[in-house]
Amino acid sequence: MPFGHRLHDKVAKRVYLDWFLMCMIAGHVNAGGFLSCERFVTHVTGFATLAGVDFYQGKWFDALAVLSIPVYFLLGVMLSAYLTEKHFVHKVHGNRFAPVLWIVGVLLLGAGVLGYNNYFGEFGKSAVLHQDYILLALLCGASGLQNAAISSASGYTVRTTHLTGITTDLGIGIIRYFSHHMGQSEKEKEYLATKVRALTILSFVFGSTVGAYSYFNFKYLGFLLPAIAAFYVAFMASRGMGRQSKASDQAM
Numbered sequence: 001m002p003f004g005h006r007l008h009d010k011v012a013k014r015v016y017l018d019w020f021l022m023c024m025i026a027g028h029v030n031a032g033g034f035l036s037c038e039r040f041v042t043h044v045t046g047f048a049t050l051a052g053v054d055f056y057q058g059k060w061f062d063a064l065a066v067l068s069i070p071v072y073f074l075l076g077v078m079l080s081a082y083l084t085e086k087h088f089v090h091k092v093h094g095n096r097f098a099p100v101l102w103i104v105g106v107l108l109l110g111a112g113v114l115g116y117n118n119y120f121g122e123f124g125k126s127a128v129l130h131q132d133y134i135l136l137a138l139l140c141g142a143s144g145l146q147n148a149a150i151s152s153a154s155g156y157t158v159r160t161t162h163l164t165g166i167t168t169d170l171g172i173g174i175i176r177y178f179s180h181h182m183g184q185s186e187k188e189k190e191y192l193a194t195k196v197r198a199l200t201i202l203s204f205v206f207g208s209t210v211g212a213y214s215y216f217n218f219k220y221l222g223f224l225l226p227a228i229a230a231f232y233v234a235f236m237a238s239r240g241m242g243r244q245s246k247a248s249d250q251a252m
Contacts (some may be wrong), residue, residue, distance in 0.1 A: 004121070014198070015129070018202040018233050019158065022150050026143060026160040027207025027224040028214070029108065032223055033139050035215045037127040041139040042147070042161035044070040065129045072137040076144025079103070085154050100149045101234035107142040108227035111135055115220025157193070163201055169196040170197040 012108040026042065033041035040046055047070045054063035084096045114134070115122065121131040147161040159166055177187060207226075214222035 010040070016199075019150060019160075019196075020199055020237065021229055021233055023145055023160045023200050023203035024207030024210070025104075025146065025206035025229050027209075027221070028211035028226045028229075029139055029143060030161070030204075031208040031211030032111075032215050032226075035212065036120070036123050036220065037125065037132040039132075039136060041136060042073070042143045042164075043171050044073060062129065065133065068135070069136050069140055072140040073144035076141040077148040078144075080145045080148035081152070084149065085243065095237040096165040097149050097153060097235050100145050100228050101237060104142045104146045105150075105227045105230035105234060107138045107145075108230060110221050111142075112139045112221055112223035112227060114138075115223065120220070123215075142230075158196065158200060160200065160204070164206060166200055167195050168193060170201070172220065173197060 030040055030042050033039050047066055051063045052068040054060075054066060080100045084098050085209065119131075119136045127136070136137060143161045147159060150158055151159045158170075173190055175188045176182065177194060182190065211222065211227070214225050218224075
């Protein structure tokens with residue numbers, strides 16, 4: 001299946017390019033959230049910490065509002081899971097990841113267009129919940145959708161929107177690779193997994209770098225770049241599945 005393969009499988013470079021492009025999108029969007037309103041949109045731990053501080057200071061409304069923002073990340077994950085699992089349960093034809101990526105593109109496009117039309121206030125100011133709440137909800141929702149899609153596509157081994165877990169896996173994988181208790185075939189699998197994890201981190205950093213350039217120069221319109229990238233991956237996933245389905249029909 002195009003786009004969806006497990007981490008240890010040897011697959012076409014096209015699949016890895018799609019994965020790494022999604023990692024760059026994640027880094028780009030996270031940079032946009034930070035530069036637009038000083039919030040890392042995929043940092044659920046950070047939102048929980050801010051909520052705790054607000055609770056202590058007696059800012060109950062702000063605390064509940066901040067705590068609700070990661071819920072949109074969760075909703076994005078749940079929607080992605082529903083759309084991808086539906087493929088298996090109901091035998092829906094077509095690439096199960098394409099609809100998820102189309103939605104990601106629409107959400108990011110909405111963030112760029114609304115921001116350009118001054119819906120979120122001045123770019124670069126500290127977060128003001130009554131202005132930036134919708135922005136953060138859109139970015140968190142898009143991040144949850146695409147993170148769940150890549151997670152499912154890789155057999156729940158690759159995460160694109162946050163790097164703590166994958167950095168942990170990278171460290172463990174490096175030690176496992178040099179272990180004397182592993183056979184040659186296991187070493188080859190661990191080498192492949194380690195390479196993918198390292199490139200995932202580098203892709204996120206590269207996406208953040210490109211994002212910084214686009215947001216500093218184009219402000220909210222910078223969100224259009226990851227939106228276009230998401231549309232591109234969705235289109236390629238749809239086209240790839242169409243070719244596969246056509247080949248299967250001809251074989252029958």
